[in-house]
Amino acid sequence: MIREMIKNPNPILYKELVQGMRAKAFIGIFIITQIVMVVATMAIVGSEGGSSNRSEEFTAIFWGAIAIPFVIFQPLLAIESINSEVKLKTLEMLYLSRLSARRIILGKFYSHMLQTLMIACTILPYVVLRYFAGGVNLLIECSTFVSIVLISALGTALSVSTSAFSVRNPRSHRARILILFIVFVFGSTTGLGGFTAFMRFGGGGGVNWMDFATFILMMPFVIYQVLSLGMSQVAPNSENNLFLKRMNCFAVLLIYLICRYFCDSVLPLFPVMFCFLMSALEGVFSGDANFRSSYVPVKKYSRIGLLVAPNRYAYFNWFNFAVLISVLLMILEIANDDLGGREKGMLIVVPLIVTLCYLVQLQLAQKEVCSRVNNFFVIGFVPFLLFLGIAFNDSLDNVLHNDAYEIFTICYIFYANIMISYGLAIQISRWKKEKLNTIHVVMATAGLVIVGTITMILKSVLIRRWEDFPALFPIELFPVMLDNKGVEGMALASIIHLQLFLSLLALHFMSSESAQKFFQLSAKKKESNQENDQVLVEEA
Structure with missing residues (x-):
């Protein structure tokens, strides 16, 4: 990947990085963060020898001071990334430069993340300095710091994707900014609080380090799935970028199937459900692209061509599978928890069987003779299955x-x-x-x-x-x-x-x-x- 970036550099990345580092907002966040870090670190070091409650209060202040710029302010700087191109009417020039929607979105995202990592590198000495104050587990501190950076990356990806919606709906951009700010303030801080509570107090609920490592391993795929929403908005109708989106979902599922046997909690389940359900909703709300790209994938990938075809017929097939696999994994996790984790093998075998059945179903869906029956099956299978689960709940209560x-x-x-x-x-x-x-x-x-x-x-x-x-x-x-x-x-x-x-x-x-x-x-x-x-x- 590094060699590819050197041979074929992304001009969006360099342009946005230079302009972003010169912006007053970035400089202001950088200076204020350093001042807050100095004050918080001096207060913590000065409290050495005090009560444990006092030390915990300073620790909470320290991580709160780090979380605010990373989780709220830095992601919000990316909210104008694509909207600025729309305002200046320079997006058409990017299309003429033969840059794909994927490279445009990733260039914007990487530039903001490099700015975030620059601030993170300047904060690391303060994290290490707290180690010398005593009573600090350096491994837990570094893990919490990595978690904050990853949450910041997820927020930045959400901002870039939200900004991309201004390509087709520029008038509602202010409303999107307000909604996104509310989500960052309430949603991100709540999630960060629960996540850091796990890291600091041993995680209760049977969560171990393998759960945390698996979750961290899945986060880049979750971030890419969020960015794929922005790619769909920026890309013209003739550009098909479904292949990487679908493969991203399968990659998350593969990591889950490999690592779940060694995990003790349901924490790795959430990234899988997030990716599949987001992809399912994006597909079902998308329209037909009646261009050459609509049928080329089926000809090029004869076995899985309908998986990446940009039309509603293929979207509904994917929606059915994505919802089914998400509900099934959730039910299996609950049943496994009830059995005390003795049936972890079912968590791996059953999703593989369902995925295989989906690939077989795609073969039938590509035949025009079977299209009507297949379409009726796809539209009605999930609600019918859920309805049966409600009607025969007494038989399933034991499981x-x-x-x-x-x-x-x-x-x-x-x-x-x-x-x-x-x-x-x-x-x-x-x-x-x-x-x-x-x-x-x-x-x-x-x-x-x-x-x-x-x-x-x-x-x-x-x-x-x-x-x-x-x-x-x-x-x-x-x-x-x-x-x-x-x-x-x-x-x-x-x-x-x-x-x-x-x-x-x-x-x-x-x-x-x-x-x-x-x-x-x-x-x-x-x-x-x-x-x-x-x-x-x-x-x-």
Whole structure:
């Protein structure tokens, strides 16, 4: 990789790095961080010999002083990385320079990360200095420091990807900045607190160093999956970058399958679910790319071509597999925890079997004769499976530690809310005669949340036993299905199931139309190739 960077340097990286280091924001963060570090370190060293509680307070202040610039300020500096190109109208010049979307996004990300690492190198002496104050485990301190840097990298990747959305939606950039700031302040600090608590207090819950090492090993793949969202926004429709996205998900799964046998907790599960679910949602909300790149992968990779084809028919096949593997891993983890970790082999064997079945299913999906049956199977398999899990929860309680109903219900709730919102967004886009975009999805989701909340409030005020009244909106699945067991929950949510059925039917028609276009393009390409071959033969 280093040789490739030397032979083929990324101009975006050098430009952004030079400009970023000269920026007042970076210089200000650098100076303020050094001042805070000096004050915090002097206070900790000066407290040597004091009470242990006092020492713990200074330690918390020290790591808090490090976390604030790394977790909040440094990632926020990247929020204008792509938006600045849109404002200055220089993005078209980058396209003309034959830079791919992948190199543009990675160049922006690497430049901001190098700035972060420069500040990190200046902070390392303060971390080591605390070792001489006594009562400090250097290994734990360095591990916590690495964790903060990785969280900063994840935040920077999220900022770069968020900034890339301004390519297609420049007007909503300020709203994205506000939402991202709230996420960094509340979400990142909460996650950092739990993560450092594990490192400092022994991690309770059976977490060991192998869990931590596996999690750290997965983080670069999680970061790349986040950056892939920005790549999709920057890339033109004719550019296909799905291969690396899909392989990234399989790489995370492979690390999980290799390392999970040596781990004692479910910590490695979260990066796997994050990558697969993010990739699944990105795919199902993407549209058809009816260009040459839509059928070239199938011809080039005859066995797994549909895995990386940029059309809705392929996206829904991937969505079905990604959701299924995520739910399955979660259920297996819960069952393994109930058995005291005696069945770790199932955590490895079952995902491999499901992956193999998915690859076999792709072979059938590439045949036009099987496309209709395959499409119906893909759209309806996951909700049907979750519905069966809810209906027959008594039979699964022994395996899932009496949590079968709650597990399948929560999965069904989120699936129904997402799919119904998506189906409504499709109807909004058709009503406005526009191409489906993020605004339509936001409008659909916000409308369901508002109307559902209002109806829940009215029911609680007007009807004492309001849970006995049929549910009307997807958000009501939370109180209705969790408060009622089995048949009662199904009956009360009958209208919601009707909404879900209509949404899945709309998705089925959309995927069928995409499959028809896909096979038509493939047929035209084959006819064109045959005509060209015939002309060459005649000329010979």
